[in-house]
Amino acid sequence: MEEVLDDKTDSAAKASGFDARLNSVEVEVIHLFVQFAGSLGQPRSVAEIYGLLFCSYRPLAMDEFIERLNMSKGSTSQGLKYLQDLGAIRTVYVAADRRTHYESVTELRKVAGRFLRQQILAQFEDNDSRLGRIAGQTQYLSEEQRKHILERVKLLRRWERTGKRILPFVLKMLGGE
Amino acid sequence: MEEVLDDKTDSAAKASGFDARLNSVEVEVIHLFVQFAGSLGQPRSVAEIYGLLFCSYRPLAMDEFIERLNMSKGSTSQGLKYLQDLGAIRTVYVAADRRTHYESVTELRKVAGRFLRQQILAQFEDNDSRLGRIAGQTQYLSEEQRKHILERVKLLRRWERTGKRILPFVLKMLGGE
DNA sequence: CATTATGTTCATCATTACTTGAACAAATTA
DNA sequence: TAATTTGTTCAAGTAATGATGAACATAATG
Incomplete structure (x- = not known):
């Protein structure tokens, strides 16, 4: 000792x-x-x-x-x-x-992977419901704003999908450690 | 207006x-x-x-x-x-x-890409010199510690290389937006 | 040139987030 | 069972970070 x-x-x-x-x-x-x-x-x-x-x-x-x-x-x-x-x-x-x-723990995949999941993916979960709510509230907006916001919501959904698609790739590349 | x-x-x-x-x-x-x-x-x-x-x-x-x-x-x-x-x-x-x-700016690649570069890559730059310095100081350690630390330094270098290899992939996948 | 419009800087203040340590709990030992 | 060891929790204090607004700079306008 x-x-x-x-x-x-x-x-x-x-x-x-x-x-x-x-x-x-x-x-x-x-x-x-x-x-x-x-x-x-x-x-x-x-x-x-x-x-x-x-x-x-x-x-x-x-x-x-x-x-x-x-x-x-x-x-x-x-x-x-x-x-x-x-x-x-x-x-x-x-x-x-x-x-x-x-x-x-020194396996990069384990550490970084969990971290990414916790930080990033957790956000995405949350966003999903929020984006639905947002789209539902556009009825109160002027036509001009409404169209724009719906575009934006679509964009955010696209970003989210991209993020989710990237994550497994990153995990795989972290993997061989 | x-x-x-x-x-x-x-x-x-x-x-x-x-x-x-x-x-x-x-x-x-x-x-x-x-x-x-x-x-x-x-x-x-x-x-x-x-x-x-x-x-x-x-x-x-x-x-x-x-x-x-x-x-x-x-x-x-x-x-x-x-x-x-x-x-x-x-x-x-x-x-x-x-x-x-x-x-x-709504191109995901531009926003996220720059952010990653700034946050992550900037760190790596810094680490390079630091790791060199660390390896140089192990002479003062017991043999047991010394061997272990040199292992660790190698590991950190490997993590860094992995990170650098992943980044361009991520950028490419962010790209098509 | 004086005045107004636009924007930046930075010392100070406010808020948030981190850390501390005392009180508590649980398990172990004598 | 009392004393000790090991560990957790959480209210309160402290440090770090972010926000403010007054003073300043710069350029435009009349």
């Missing part, structure tokens, strides 16, 4: 947002995930958790995230749950330790 | 977030865009602007967004700029009116 000691000293730690419980490589990798997550609108803490786990050569338990990322219990618990629901991490059994241990 | 009067009364307006300068169809469509934008981490005001323009059967000038969306001059100006940079709206000439008029 002993950990190889990281090389860096404690100094200049907080300055960079992490303390020295992370070595410089981990800091870099985590930063990479944090940045990427940001561009997808995902919270920093979640990216930090995934990043650290991604670097780790062995499964980690909640305490370790709390300590090494200097993160609250609450955020850590929620972040782990979120990532597990997303399918980006999974639990593993570790003998003689009753804490739940996690490892990162 | 006269506008067909919208049907709804002024009441119960602010409650729904918009006032009655928008008819119920516009409200629905805008809401659809706002929601979708949200899931992509784009600001509400930008989605409102695009949504309104998407509904409009004629080009709109900045004043009209300000009035009808009840939005500040600043947000409107910035939102229009943002959307134009993204390629989601374009300016059009309107005779005898020196205000800049906008119309929405």
Whole structure:
């Protein structure tokens, strides 16, 4: 259960947002995930958790995230749950330790695929009913507006269909990983 | 330059977030865009602007967004700029009116394509240099960690390559619109 | 040139979203 | 059963982000 000691000293730690419980490589990798997550609108803490786990050569338990990322219990618990629901991490059994241990899921298809489905496809579902409702309300519009809006609704439906057609292709291309 | 009067009364307006300068169809469509934008981490005001323009059967000038969306001059100006940079709206000439008029770009490929490039590809560029740096720093790690991290770096590179390979496919499938 | 119309910038404010930590629950150990 | 370990939940605080509007710039008009 002993950990190889990281090389860096404690100094200049907080300055960079992490303390020295992370070595410089981990800091870099985590930063990479944090940045990427940001561009997808995902919270920093979640990216930090995934990043650290991604670097780790062995499964980690909640305490370790709390300590090494200097993160609250609450955020850590929620972040782990979120990532597990997303399918980006999974639990593993570790003998003689009753804490739940996690490892990162590294099959791109699993992670990215689920993410796409959740983010994009979920929207489409919602749109369907909404578009029906919209088309139904055009009766109150001037003829000019009405024709235009019905065109637009058709267009949105077309976009949606295109999106749905693309998704399986993307999944297949993510697949061989 | 006269506008067909919208049907709804002024009441119960602010409650729904918009006032009655928008008819119920516009409200629905805008809401659809706002929601979708949200899931992509784009600001509400930008989605409102695009949504309104998407509904409009004629080009709109900045004043009209300000009035009808009840939005500040600043947000409107910035939102229009943002959307134009993204390629989601374009300016059009309107005779005898020196205000800049906008119309929405509705070719899915143009809008989604640029967005993907900006959001995703931009990240990849950044990662390249970062991954090089990371690999260089593994010398300070234990052998065990080092081997693992180098594996991970390889994996990230593979993900990146996969992403880059997928993008043109997606663009092509968005294309026929 | 003064005035008006159009549009941009940016410091400040407001809102949203994230994070925290205390309280709680459940399971385990002594 | 009491004490400890492990983990969750959620109200409240904080930080990040978005929105505002006044001041400014630029160009057109009379």
